[in-house]
Amino acid sequence: MNSRVTDVPYEAARRRAFAVISHPDAGKSTLTEAIALHAKAITEAGAVHGKAGRRAVVSDWMRMEQARGISITSAVLRFSYRGTLINLVDTPGHADFSEDTYRVVSAVDSVVMLLDAAKGLEAQTLKLFDVCRSHGLPVITFVNKWDRPGRDALDLCDELAARAGLQPMPLTWPIGQAGEFHGVLDCRDRTMVRYQRIAGGAIAAPEKRLESAEAAAQQGVAWWRACEEADLLAASGGGFDHERFLAAEASPVLFGAALLNHGVRPLLDFLVDFAPAPRPRMDATRRPRYLDAPFSAFVFKVQTGMNPAHRDQIAFARVCSGEFERGMVVTNGTTSRPFATKYAQQAFGRQRTTLDVAYPGDVIGLVNATALRVGDTLFGSGPPVRFPRLPSFAPAHFAVARPTDIGRGKQFSRAIAQLRTEGVVQVMRSQRRGQGTAPVLAAVGPMQFDVALHRMEWEFGAPMTLEHLPYTVVRRLSDPSQRSLVDTGRRSEVLVRDDGMELAVFAGQVELAVLQRLWPDLKLDHLVGGIG
Structure with missing residues (x-):
């Protein structure tokens, strides 16, 4: 065992792996980039979706994401801040891509749940939170867009408690109602943080910290109201409790405006100071992997x-134990075959x-990893290890895929196999339609088909065409010998x-x-x- 291996617990303690989740249009990708900006991982924010003449955010790199202004695939950003290595994963917010989000959540140690100040907890946000709860992940809540008209701050916290079952623990509190954002109250030291507005939020907004007396003199009623509301929550059990946060029983709450880079630094500091470092993971036998x-x-x-010039494939893997060194030969637990890691990379969008x-x-990117699939376990020396497989979601939409140009049949088949490997869509066989010439694509949501067609x-x-199938009800066939009973139906079949x-x-x-x-x-x- 070399000297670096003995430092593994120390190195793990220096790392934070978290994901940002939200309902579509809550500002998730904008917040992701604002965090990177405050960590000085970038010098200028990319852009706001839909703004002419501005660059797309770093985490939205696909052509279709930039055209539509939405995240349709997860993206990894790795950077350092205050001596801590951050592995941040931006997730798709749209419900159609919830399977991708589920995979990401399985690879992190905490999540930032982003709420729109005007909309609060939306249906998709609650579904994502349920996934986090199933993994026992601590949740930090960031209320975004406080610079725009929205709901009352206390009402949003009440909703968090009533609908998500999380005790809100305010770390910052807005001074001024939604749409009249003057700054935030730091609930831990009773100071005010006032922000200078920067056009377009292109750089980290300058901050000035005011003592309580100066804040009261400048803000008057708005200051005292913020203090009273924060005190009210603290008195009702909302004081910060680190153990309750780690147990996923309570959620720290912060307020801000990611587009303007207001209120973001306290979030980043909290993640470094209080978010959990990596912990032992349970393997497939329910034993901890230390x-x-x-x-x-x-x-x-x-x-x-990701790199159109090279057409390579990259597999993202979450390190669970030990030290990884580029070039080491590891074993794929699914196939028991060796895999060389000569081309290992870290990603920033x-x-x-x-x-x-x-x-x-850490999240490592393994290039030219055509032998790896989502859910595979990699391990080095010692006895074999397997982590639980990532489940596939039950599809709700089906379509038969056919190549537009039959002369490109082999290219079509290889491309469909690649989409299956990435999990863009599920690919199914049907005896009724042949074994490969017309595969059935299945998706959780219809936008997955749009992504498949585009790519x-x-x-x-x-290019391909899709013939949409009318199926809306899905069951698992327990006895394969009964397949013919389903296949003989005019409006049913087995896939x-x-x-x-x-x-x-x-x-x-x-x-x-x-x-x-x-x-x-x-x-x-x-x-x-x-989930299937």
Whole structure:
């Protein structure tokens, strides 16, 4: 064991891995870039989506993301701040890409839940929070867009407690109602932080800290109201409690305006000071994989097209234990085959640089990783280790894919296989439609089909057409010998996923009920929690 291996717990303690989650249009990618700006990882904010003449945010690098102004794939940003290495993952906010978000959440140690000041906890935000709760992840709440008209701050905190079951613990509190943002009260030292407005929020907004007496003299009623509201929450159990935060029972709350870079630095400081460092992970046998055990990691994302000039494929893996050194040969726990890590990189959005060493909490990018798939476990020396597989979500939309140019059949097949590897869509086989000439694509949401169509044409040069299928009800076929009972229906069939699971799909509940009356012994199971 070399000297660096003995420093693994120390190195892990210096790392923070967190994700930003939110409902679409809450400002998630803007906040991600504002955090990087305050950490001086970038010198100028990219842009606001939809603003002519401005660059797209660093984390939204795909052509389709920049055109539509939404995040459609997760992005990794690695940078340092105050001696701490930050691994930040920006996630898609749209419900259609919730499967990608689920994978990201499995790879981090805490999350920042972003709320729109005018909308509060929206349906998709609650679904994402439920995923975080299932992983036991601590949640920090950032109320964004306080520079615009919105709801009352106390009402938003009440909603957090009532709908998410989290005790709000304000760390900062807005001075002035939504739309009249004068600064924030630092609830820990009773000072005011006042921000200077910078056009477009292109650089980190200058700050000035005022003592209580000076803040009261300048802000008057707005200051005293902020103090009274923060005191009210503290008196009702909202004082900061680190243990309750780590136990995912309470959520620190901060207010700001990410677009203007107001209120972002306290969030970044809190993540460094109080967010959990990497902890032992449970393997597939429910045994903890301790941080100083030999190297292990799991793949949570596979992506191509990040560098159009090279057409390479990169697999993102979260390091769970031990020390990673570039060039080491690891074993893929799924296939038991060796994998060389000569081309290991760290990512900052689309930008990539060589990574020589990594420790628990880090996200490593393995280039030309065509043998790796989402959910694979990698391990170094010692006994084999496997982490739990990442589940596939139950699809709700189906379409038959066909190449526009039949002369590009091989290119079409390779491109479809790549989309399957990345998890952009699920690819299924159907005896009714042949084994490969017309695969059935399945998606959680219809926008996944838009991504697939776009990438097939612009990235892979294999444009395709989609024939949408009418299926809306999905069940798991428990007994494969009963496949013919479903396939004989006019508006039902069996689709086989690449993991071998057989899904019985029906045009509606009526078709399902008719078949069950005809064949009472037909064994069909629900997909629990919407996950297959």
